[in-house]
Amino acid sequence: MTEQVQITIDGKEIEAAKGANLLVTARENGFDIPSLCFLEKLTPTAACRMCIVKIEGRRGLVTACSTPVEEGLQVTAFDDEIEEYRRTTLELHLAEHDYECPVCDANGECELQDVAYRYDMGVEKNRTIPSLPMGGQEGSIRLPHDKTSPVLEYEAAKCIRCGRCIQACDEIQEKGVLGFVHRGYHTFVSAEFGAWKNSTCDGCGECVQACPTAALTEKPIVERFRPFDVERKVTTTCVYCGVGCQLDMWVKNDRVVRVRGAESRPNNGRLCVKGRFGYEFIHNPERLKRPLVKRNGKFFETDWDEALDLVASRFNQIRRDYGSDALAGLSSAKCTNEENYIFQKFVRAVFGTNNVDHCARLCHAPTVAGLGMAFGSGAMTNSIPELADADCILVTGANVTETHPVTATYIKNAVRKGAKLIVVDPRKIDLVDHAHIWVRQNSGSDVAWINGIMHVIIEEELLDKKFIAERTENFEELKQTLSQYTPEKVEEISGVPADKIREIARIYANSPASSIVYAMGITQHTTGTDNVLSLANLAMVAGQIGRESTGVNPLRGQNNVQGAGDMAALPNIFPGYQKVTDAESRKKFAREWKVDSLPAEPGLTVTEIMNAALDKQVRGLYIMGENPMLSDPNLQHVDEALKEVDFLVVQDIFLSETARMADVVLPAASFAEKDGTFTNSGRSVLRVRQAVSPAGNAKPDWQIITELAQRMGYSMSYFSASEIMDEISRVAGIYGGISYKRLEKEELHWPCPTADHPGTLYMHKDEFKRGKGKFHPVDYLPPAERPDHNFPLVLSTGRMLYHYHTATMTRRSQPLNTFAKDAYVEINAEDLDQIGACDGCRVRVITRRGDIEIFARKSDRVAAGTVFIPFHFHESPANRLTNDVLDPVAKIPELKVAACRIEKME
Amino acid sequence: MAAFTNFILVCGGTACESSKSDKIYKNLMHECESQGVRDKVQVVKTGCFGFCEQGPIVKVLPEESFYVQVTPEDAKEIVSEHLVKGREVTRLLYDKAESKKRAQIDEMDFYQKQVRVVLRNCGVINPEDINEYLGRDGYVALEKALFEMKPDDIIEELKTAGLRGRGGAGFPTWMKWNFTKKVEDDQKYIVCNADEGDPGAYMDRSTLEGDPHSILEAMTIAGYTVGANFGYIYIRAEYPLAINRLKIAMNQAREYGLLGDNILDTGFNFDIEIRLGAGAFVCGEETALLRSIEGERGMPTPRPPFPATKGVFGQPTVINNVETWANIPIILMKGGEWFSKIGTEDSKGTKVFALTGKIRNSGLVEVPMGTTLREIVFDIGGGIPNGKEFKAVQTGGPSGGVITKDYLDTPIDYVHLQELGSIMGSGGMIVMDEDDCMVDVSKFYLGFTVDESCGKCAPCRVGGRTLYNILERITEGEGEMEDLDRIKSIAQATQKASLCGLGQTAPNPIISTITYFEDEYKAHIKDKRCPAGHCKKLITYHILPDKCIGCGLCARRCPTNAISGEIRQLHTIDQELCIKCGECYNVCKFDAVYVR
Known part of the structure; x- marks a missing residue:
């Protein structure tokens, strides 16, 4: 408990926490002291000089933003003299400002404009101080307009030099890219002293969000807009990685036109370049808008009835002819909890098999x-x-x-x-x-x-x-x-x-x-x-x-890989990690799902499903939002397996590499077009809220699945995603206390067993989940494949900042493509010399499973003897090279170590 | 080793070095060798003597012969005449222009009223030899501090002395030290602010060049007092000689066990690192200086927190300027009581000023606080040259203001200067005569602070520039009477609302010139006239028919051929072509050219 002290502001007695920020304290108590540079989460710089106040016993005027509250402070926040200085200071700010509000991107959300309005000071109105010359003539201010970044612009003429961008880059994102350059009235913000694009700026846009004016703005992605064009702002959860950042989506004409970080956990306003600038895919013309049915090797657009009828009848037929285990489903770590729940329920209750898995198999x-x-x-x-x-x-x-x-x-x-x-x-x-x-x-x-x-x-x-x-x-x-x-x-x-x-x-x-x-x-x-x-x-x-x-x-990779597991898109468990081998659990879920019985044997994993398909054990496959044709190891093998499947249904937002091989493709709504929840890597259950209408005739995945279930003779219908969550909380203990109603007001981390449970920020506090923590002695074993004479290098694969997983979304977002458009192999200078290739040369990377062509990138990030390839790029698919040998327990392939050889291409 | 009978002191300050004093030193050495007096004569390169107007300076002891404006070629004569034959080289002795009588150093007006405390060793010892410093009781204060005094005793001594910071604001030094001492922290720092940046000021440079050990000794004492083990000297990279001498001094002090680990075998460790500034004036502001030491852009930060509690790298830090440091050892040696007897009631000790501008004896002067401006300008400085009339003195550099002849008898100390609308500052003192236009002078100083503003806060960044633009308009004859109110309101907001001292004091020159010379401003604005005849756009050159004899010199010198006339006939100036360079005015031997 912080110590409370007494202070007075303009004669009013106020109790405040010792050490609290005086400006914040004053504002909380109704004294609206103006300020332009203050942003509560940053160290105050006291640069704008608008929040000057008088404090008894202190020399001169002090800035409230930089003054901590102490016992007995006697503050004058408003008197004629202070207001006079504020007016003059404001005039000085305006004197170096390109004051063209009507055509300014920040018109209506500009902090300078707000203060100018408050003091009734316009372009000419009530001003006595002339503007500094800005026209580029001799003696005028140097005012660069840097448009070189793929995602943002900096226009010094609209900059008030508050330094918030610099601090945001430094104190929040810890990147330290920005700084002031030059002195006096020539001062402006620069990314490492040169053009933005040549700096190490990774485009996270924290600076843009911190900017009080239009000095830093996002480049228009979908279309230009003014703040008052925006119909609504919808807070939702980012679709990219497992952090689960909260976003505000700004919507104009039913299209997302801007994304800002929401000021709540887990991200507290922070975003990365993908979350902030990677939303263009939502409105990409290549979005699947109608169901597709393949006839004679070619896709034809059709309506939902025909497509779903076809799928229902083919799946029913396979089940009839070959049994339930001839069917399998791949769920998706990109979809919501509700959709994963419905998907696995569908596989278990309608297909009647435990053959359900998702790409967590390949990660955690x-x-x-x-x-x-x-x-x-x-x-x-x-x-x-x-x-x-x-x-x-x-x-x-x-x-x-x-x-x-x-x-x-x-x-x-x-x-x-x-x-x-x-x-x-x-x-x-x-x-x-x-x-x-x-x-x-x-x-x-x-x-x-x-x-x-x-x-x-x-x-x-x-x-x-x-x-x-x-x-x-x-x-x-x-x-x-x-x-x-x-x-x-x-x-x-x-x-x-x-x-x-x-x-x-x-x-x-x-x-x-x-x-x-x-x-x-x-x-x-x-x-x-x-x-x-x-x-x-x-x-x-x-x-x-x-x-x-x-x-x-x-750190869980995909946005909802945690939730997909929690929802049991896994072959061995029911939602909430209840084992399928447990008879009690089976009984409970059979009752809830209104089926006679549920299969007792754990089903097949992702990699096993592919093998089973090759062996004709699995004949019908339903893939929701996954792209194994790029994400799985040893792609050659996956390709052969999928070709063997009798009937393949892929449900996705784009015609992915995998969807191209399908018999029927069902168009799904993107995350911006539906309601639901994602569970982030920190077990926080976060709301996904519909911001815009689905593209064309696309539907949320859960709706498609329920409609398919109906057609296959199983009764399944929900009014809303919220209703599905109610069912989840009923059956999955760790989600027991989670409901949409609560999520509107609070952040909840599972385990949250009951409606009055606050959720669990950190686990295993007094007792481990399993009672006592168990030590498992482990001995070192070498990787399966080691470099040798023919394959002398160790190949590792992974992700990069600008692309996400199989890149179906990120490569359809132009800003991200501008940052990184090509696949590359990171290779040490020593190895590069040995190969005789150059930085930027085309090379061929070869393993025992296949080979790809790719650009070489000289880099000291990798040691001599090792190379690295990001797996996002279909034109140079790293997974054609990787080894599908499995961990015996978790059945994960060894994607991080493969022996390879690199050859220079002529 | 035979005892030396004579010493030759050669000034090695930057000013004299730039007038080849190094060559003089080498020549003297060579001549002593070749003329066979090497055993008897020691040639020493010292720090600044202060009398820079007359440099390079060479002084011969024990006769106290004060040779001025010496050239390298004079070395031979000095040795052969003075040292071999024992006859002073009269032609090189300082001559008071009026009396044509050579003066002994203590008789010289320039030195008579000076009291040398800070500059006690400058021009006396070889700053590159620690033994000479030790010979003048160097490091005695440190020894006394470490062996005889507790930290509190030292602070008490400083309190008795009444020493106030010489950087400009005049904050009591003991209080500063005490704040830092009281903070409990394992890591504290001592910083010497040697980022002297006022135009025309070079007190600190001369002190560092002439007596570097005094600064090292003082910082070490402070380290012991407040519990710090490390110090930084932040010095402008443009002071290579001072930096070099500091480095030499630091190495010697380390060798002698006076710096580094286990100082004087007491177990106390203290070391110093030099940090070079890149010449930004604002880095003299302490918070900006600390950021610059940290490797950040030198931009001031709000206080509190004060450096005393959160300074370099967020740790408690004592920061003082060079002159303040230079006072410390002598205060400890002679006692605070002794020091407090020099100066006035609230301003103790001496102050070093760099006296420049329209003054006969420009140079470095050290006087007791309370000395009047008249004594400094007329007695020490020898008054205004060329028979011109004194107009004003600017103290405190670009942060200060002007003092006019009505206030020449004001004693110089912190209080009085502030009352007059100026400040002590670090000690720049620039004398102006009747030819100086006060509007232009304030424009000059403002131009400096506008250039040097770090750009962080609007009042300084935009306010300064806006004021400058107004002054520029006025000096170009385009001012309007409303400008005076505009100036006052912007200047006031800039003073009151700026973040750091640079902005808060930037309008001082303009406010003080308006206060004392409002008529001059009005003449520019209303009459479109520059009374001092300085502002080019407001003056015209003319030739007086009754004085012009038609010699044609002005016409030959005119760079734009604006002057025409037959030889022995009256010449005239074509105002269209005239660029007002003033060359005709300067060359006319008959005072026939005048300014209107």
């Missing part, structure tokens, strides 16, 4: 398995913004700035506040610039170095004995396994220097609140589950779990 299946085994729950233990308050963050196998850009800002904020950042990654990712320690482990050696750290923790008695004794089991077994992992031995395996292993162990174990952050670099291995178990072991050995900002945090 080992997390669900591993953390489930260790803790009882396979999700982030903490909410995302908590990272900002950690004292030590160990990031491994997660290129956070590119894959979860807003999460990365919290990590960097923590470093600003004094946290120690440790990065263990084979690539020199951007976070390395902020790290105290960065080590480059050999690809696939994770169990070894993690064991090494635990070895040191035990050896140096840094372990949390009380925690181990009271809250865990199986420690002795772990200890035995660890005994041989001396730092020196670990150095041999992993390449991480022994002294660094020791240093990391000490920092991690000794910090008051340590958090582990990981992603695909840990999971996409044949040892994925082992890697995850090792990290869980590490957290428990040091007692670094179950507290605020302290835990094990797998």
Whole structure:
């Protein structure tokens, strides 16, 4: 509880928190002191000088924004003298301003305009101070208009030099791209002293959102608009990654024309370039608007009745002829919880099989398995913004700035506040610039170095004995396994220097609140589950779990990959992680879904479905919003499998690589066109709200599925997504207390079992989900495929900032394409020389499974002997190269390690 | 080693060095060698003597012969005549122009009224030799502080002394130190502000060049007092000589165990790093300076928090300017009591001024606080040259104001200067005579602050520029009477609403010139006339028929061929062609050209 003190403002006695901002306090108490530069979440700069006040006993005038509240302050906020200075200062602001409100993008939402209106000061009206010359003549102000960024423009003539953009870039996004250049009245904002496009600006647009005028504006994407053209602003959840940023979508003529970060958790206004500028796809002319039916190898547009009747009859026929298990469905981590719930319900209740999975198989299946085994729950233990308050963050196998850009800002904020950042990654990712320690482990050696750290923790008695004794089991077994992992031995395996292993162990174990952050670099291995178990072991050995900002945090990739799992778009569970092998659960769901029985055997996984299709075991396949023809390993194999399927239905927003192979394509509504919820990586259930009408005749996925179910003879109908959530909360314990009504008012993280439960920000507080945390001793095993004479390089794949997954959305958003239009292979200078190719040359990358052509990019992000390819690009599909060998537990393919060879192309 | 019988002190300040004093030094060394007096004579390169008007200066001891305007070629004669034969080189001795009588140094007006506390070692010791500093009781104060005094004693001593910051604002030094001392923190910093930037001011440069150890010693004492182990000297990169001498001094001090780890075996550690400024005037403002040390753009930040509690890298920091630091060792050595006897009631000690402009003896002067302007300008400075009339003095550089002849007898201290609408500032003092136009003078200073504004806050950024534009209009004859009100209202808002000292004081020159010379402004505006004959757009040159003898010199010199006339006939100036360069006025031997 902060101390309360007494102050007076213009004679009025006010009680306020000690240290509170005086400007905020005054405004809260009805004293509307004007200001142009103040933005509460940034350090006050006191630059605009409009909030000047008098304080008894202090010399001169002081700015309220930079004054902390103290006992006994006697403040004069308004008197003739102060107002006179404010008027003159305002006039001076206007004297250097290009005052053309009627044709200004910010007309109606400009803070300068607001204050000018308040003081009744116009272009000429009530002004005595002439404007400074701005016309480019001798002696006039230097006023650049930088239009070079793909996403934004800076016009100095409209800049009031408040510096909010600079601070937003620096303090919030921690990128430090912007700064003032020149002096005096020539001062303006610049991105690294030159043209915007030549800077390291990644286009997140935090600066635009912070700008009080139209100095920084978004480039029009869909169409130009003025603030008062906007019909509505709809707050919804971003469709890109697992952070779940809250967006305000501005709608004009039923089209989204601007996206701004909403000032609420988890992002608190922050966005990345995709969330802010990657919405053009919604209105892309290539959107699927009518169902398509393939006849003689060609698609024909049709109506819903014909398409759905056809699908229903073919699926029914396959079920009749070959049994339920000849059908399978791939659900989607891009769709809402409600849709995933309905999809898996459809597969289980209508198809009558557990053959349902989704692409989480390719990302965090080992997390669900591993953390489930260790803790009882396979999700982030903490909410995302908590990272900002950690004292030590160990990031491994997660290129956070590119894959979860807003999460990365919290990590960097923590470093600003004094946290120690440790990065263990084979690539020199951007976070390395902020790290105290960065080590480059050999690809696939994770169990070894993690064991090494635990070895040191035990050896140096840094372990949390009380925690181990009271809250865990199986420690002795772990200890035995660890005994041989001396730092020196670990150095041999992993390449991480022994002294660094020791240093990391000490920092991690000794910090008051340590958090582990990981992603695909840990999971996409044949040892994925082992890697995850090792990290869980590490957290428990040091007692670094179950507290605020302290835990094990797998960053989930897709916007709703967490929710798709929660909703049981998985072959072995019912919603809320209830096992299909459990008879009680089956009974419960059969009753709820009004079917006689539900299958008891776990179904097939994504990769197994493909194999089964090749073997003609699976003959009918229903794919909702997935694109295995680009996302899955060993594409050749996927291609053959899909060709073998008797009847393939793909439901999507675009005609994806996979949809092209379908017999029937059903047009779905995009996230901006429907209601629902996404569950973010931090277990927060977030509302998706319809902003615009669906494209053409497209429908929300859940509606399509229910209509199909009806036609297949199963009664399924809902009025709204909200009604589906009510059913979810009835059957899935962890969602028990979640309803749309509550979500309007509060942010809820599961587990939230009852309507009066506040939700769970961080998990495993007093007890692990499974009771006691369990140590699983793990030994190091090498990756399945290692470089050899024919394939001397290690290939790793992953994502990049500007594109998302199979890029069906991002590559239809021009600004993102401008930033990154081509696929590339990152390759070290040494290897590039060896190959005899140049930076920008075309090369051929070859593995045992296939080859692709691609541009070479010289980069020190990768070490000699390793290369990296982003998998977004269909013209150079990285997954033609990757290895589909599986982790035995989680069935995830080893997408992070494959042996390859690169040849220069003539 | 034989005892030296003579010492030759050669000024090694920047001004004299730029007049080849280094060559003089080398020649003297060479001559001593070749004329066989090397054993008896020591040649020393010192810091600034202050009398820059007459540089390069060479002084020979023990005779106290003060040679002025010496050239490298004079070295031979100085050695052969003075040192070998024992006869002073009279032609090089300082001559008071009027009496033609050579003066002993203590008889010289320039030095008579000066009291040298800050500049005590400048022009006396070789700043590149720590032993010379030690020989003048150098580092005695540090030793006393470390072995005999507790930190509180030192603060008490400074309080007794009554030393106030010499950077301009005059904040009591002991209080500043005490704030920082009281903050509990493991990491504190000491900063020396050597970012001297006022046009024409070079007190700090001369101090650093002439007596670098005094600054190091003072900072170390402060480190011990407040509990800091590290200091920064923030100095303009344009001061290479000072930087070099500081580096030499730091290395020597480290060698002698007076800087670095375990100073004087007491276990106390203190070290110093030099940070170079890139010449932005605003970086002399302490918060901007601290940001610049951190590697950020030098832009002021609001206070509080004050540097004393949150300074460099957010840590408690004592920041003082060079002159303040230079006072510290002598105060500790001689006691606060001694110091407090110099100066006036609320302004103790001395003040160094850089006296320049329309003055006979320009140079560096150090006088007790309370000395009158008249004494400085007329007694020390020797008055106005060329028989012109004194008009005003600008103190405090671009942040100060003008003081007119009516106030020549005002004692110079913090209070009185402020009452007159000027400030002490860091000590620039520029003398103006009847030829100086006060509107143009204020435009000059404003132009400086407009250029140097960091651009952060609107009153300074736009206000300054707007004021400048108005002044420009006035000096071009396009002013209107409303401009005077406009100036006052903008100037006031700029003073009151600006974020830092630069903006708050930028309008001072304009306000003070309007206060004392309103008529001159009005003449520009109403009569379209520049009374000082300075503003080109408002003056015309004419030739007086009764004085012109038709020599044709003006016509030959005129760069635009605007003057015509037959030889021995009256010449005339074509106003269309005249660019008002003033060349005709300057060359006419018959005073036939006049300005209207």
